[in-house]
Amino acid sequence: MLVTVQYVSKQFKKHTAVHPISFSIGKGRCIALLGPNGAGKTTTLQMLAGLLKPTSGTIEFVGNKQIDNRSQIGFLPQHPTFFNWMTAQEFLQFAGELSHVPKKQLAIRLKETLAFVRLEDVRNKKIGGFSGGMKQRLGLAQALLHEPELLILDEPVSALDPTGRRDVLQLLDQLKSNMTILFSTHILHDAEQVCEDILMLKDGRLKWSGTLEGLKKEYNSLAIKLQTKEPINGALDQLDFMEEIEYVDSFTVKVRLKSLANSNQLVQTLIENKRTLAHFELLQDSLEDAFMKVMER
Amino acid sequence: MQTFTELNWALIAPLIGLQLILMIFALVNWAKQDETNGPKWMWIPIIVFVSMIGPVAYFIFGRKNV
Amino acid sequence: MRNFIILFNKEMKESLRNGKWIWLPIVMMVIGMMQPITSYYMPQILEMAGNLPEGAVIDIPTPSGEEVLIATLSQFGTIGTLLFVLALMNVISQERQTGAIVFVVVRPVRVFQYIVSKYVAQLFILLVAFAAGYLFTWYYTNFLFNYVPWILMLGSLGVYSLWIVLLTAVTLLFGTVLRNSGGIAGMSILFLAMLSLLTTLFPKYMEWSPSNLSTETSKILIEGEWGSSTLLVSVSTLTLSILFLGLAVYLFKKLVRFGN
Numbered sequence: 001m002l003v004t005v006q007y008v009s010k011q012f013k014k015h016t017a018v019h020p021i022s023f024s025i026g027k028g029r030c031i032a033l034l035g036p037n038g039a040g041k042t043t044t045l046q047m048l049a050g051l052l053k054p055t056s057g058t059i060e061f062v063g064n065k066q067i068d069n070r071s072q073i074g075f076l077p078q079h080p081t082f083f084n085w086m087t088a089q090e091f092l093q094f095a096g097e098l099s100h101v102p103k104k105q106l107a108i109r110l111k112e113t114l115a116f117v118r119l120e121d122v123r124n125k126k127i128g129g130f131s132g133g134m135k136q137r138l139g140l141a142q143a144l145l146h147e148p149e150l151l152i153l154d155e156p157v158s159a160l161d162p163t164g165r166r167d168v169l170q171l172l173d174q175l176k177s178n179m180t181i182l183f184s185t186h187i188l189h190d191a192e193q194v195c196e197d198i199l200m201l202k203d204g205r206l207k208w209s210g211t212l213e214g215l216k217k218e219y220n221s222l223a224i225k226l227q228t229k230e231p232i233n234g235a236l237d238q239l240d241f242m243e244e245i246e247y248v249d250s251f252t253v254k255v256r257l258k259s260l261a262n263s264n265q266l267v268q269t270l271i272e273n274k275r276t277l278a279h280f281e282l283l284q285d286s287l288e289d290a291f292m293k294v295m296e297r
Numbered sequence: 298m299q300t301f302t303e304l305n306w307a308l309i310a311p312l313i314g315l316q317l318i319l320m321i322f323a324l325v326n327w328a329k330q331d332e333t334n335g336p337k338w339m340w341i342p343i344i345v346f347v348s349m350i351g352p353v354a355y356f357i358f359g360r361k362n363v
Numbered sequence: 364m365r366n367f368i369i370l371f372n373k374e375m376k377e378s379l380r381n382g383k384w385i386w387l388p389i390v391m392m393v394i395g396m397m398q399p400i401t402s403y404y405m406p407q408i409l410e411m412a413g414n415l416p417e418g419a420v421i422d423i424p425t426p427s428g429e430e431v432l433i434a435t436l437s438q439f440g441t442i443g444t445l446l447f448v449l450a451l452m453n454v455i456s457q458e459r460q461t462g463a464i465v466f467v468v469v470r471p472v473r474v475f476q477y478i479v480s481k482y483v484a485q486l487f488i489l490l491v492a493f494a495a496g497y498l499f500t501w502y503y504t505n506f507l508f509n510y511v512p513w514i515l516m517l518g519s520l521g522v523y524s525l526w527i528v529l530l531t532a533v534t535l536l537f538g539t540v541l542r543n544s545g546g547i548a549g550m551s552i553l554f555l556a557m558l559s560l561l562t563t564l565f566p567k568y569m570e571w572s573p574s575n576l577s578t579e580t581s582k583i584l585i586e587g588e589w590g591s592s593t594l595l596v597s598v599s600t601l602t603l604s605i606l607f608l609g610l611a612v613y614l615f616k617k618l619v620r621f622g623n
Contacts, residue, residue, distance in 0.1 A: 046621065049469055050469065051465070051468060051469060051621045052620070052621070068471060070469060070470055070471045071470075071471045073469065075465075075469040077462065077465050077621075079462065080462070080465075080466075081461040081462040081463050082463055082466070083373075083377070083458075083463050085377060085380045085381065090376075091466075094369070094373055095466060095470070097369045098366065098369055098370075098467065098470040098471075098472055099470050099471070100365070100471065128331075142466060308400060308403075308503075308506075308507070309400070311396065312393060312396050312397065312400065315389050315392055315393050315396075316393060318389060319386060319389045319390065319393070322382065322385055322386065322389075323386070326382055349390065349393055352386065353386065353390055353446070356381075356382060356383070356386045357449045357450065360381070
């Protein structure tokens, strides 16, 4: 475990941006913070990054009792704006020094990081002339320059075009093996591409927290759609592994089983009862369905 | 006009020189900007014709997020 | 200390890039030269400007070198103050407006280090600009009028610098409270003007007022001495500046929010 968040909430005057939430971040995991706009994602991330003080609750880095955890964190804000008069190299040098990276190591990290985000060719150009994608990559570079334990990225791909989006997601995928990543997005597909864990936030409340697999499993209804040439006429009604049965017409039925492993028995029973199987379909819920279910819960 | 001939030009020259440097410095800076507050061309007459206050106004108000 | 040096260097580099290090000293030098030169040519200027009746004799007493220095400091007190406040108004607000400040505050930097590094860096630039201007005045005054002892010049320069120490603190304080550059400059000027006004209205109760710094510099230049009143005004100006800086740090922690 890297970070434990307990009953953390944030109140802005009369508006509660985040109701008390608790979760933990496992070391080396990649976590996506999912939720619609205005769900409190940015507020949550800014509290974790130390930019905002929680109204209540505690954020604890395991093995570090200090209150100031900023040296262990790399943070990329949603709309990064830089000192336009600096060059990319100067900015990273400045950022690295402020993060107290030793001089020799900083020189090495600077090269590595510039190469990693593919900005080495423009490292001596003024940031003012950079495109949105380049700025996002520079933002990523400053966040990981000091090799933080936890990388916090606020909507790292939302403002990018498809190419820039793919670029950044690929970079994240490569970073996964080295550090713990927490990033927010309102697009499920982005989360699915790189992350194994998800946190779902809506209206400042934590709706779900766990692995993507777990989400799929928990919300998979294991439904099967069957169609036979002969009328079914209750041939399946007595099966003990049946959870639910719903007739669409006399030839078609939707069933829900206790476990998918029983599906073979289901087919066997049909054959034994002299029904010819015309159609067999596993109605697996997509991740989107699960997502929607959680959000509407 | 007789009084002007009495001017000690060695005294005045540094004053004019410094203002000239300021103006040129402002113009060079102006040329390097992509954008200014207000139309870019507008700053030229201000820098050139309003002595001293022009270049200063340009440096304080003319430039966008540098 | 390390953070302070890094941030200080960044301010220096920024001021070199945006030209502040060049235009501010040049403007101060021009203002500084202007006063002795116009004083020197005042009779001719009047002669050219006025429709004087035939045979009128212009008789203005030639000012002493000390008086010219005093007049210059008064110029610095008005135009210089305005110029300095305008040069300082964006120091914190611009980083807040663009959001670039986030990259500083997500790192292990303390608010105190951030504010004080900006304060010291900007004050340094302003003091160099002021000193450059004043040295030019002194040079021209010695040349055109009479020699003013360097110790008096340095004394008045030092005491007057305290005014800049204060105005930098005031402008930075408003720079943390307000976001809008115009508002920051306006409030700072208003505050300093109010201070001067109250000092002239209630001289009895305002003996400590930093606005008296100009009177003290005049005293130094004309009488060649600095007494207990100089000490009082200097100490109160320094105390107020430190107080304002402390307040700026406190309010920054309290008020400044990042992002949305």
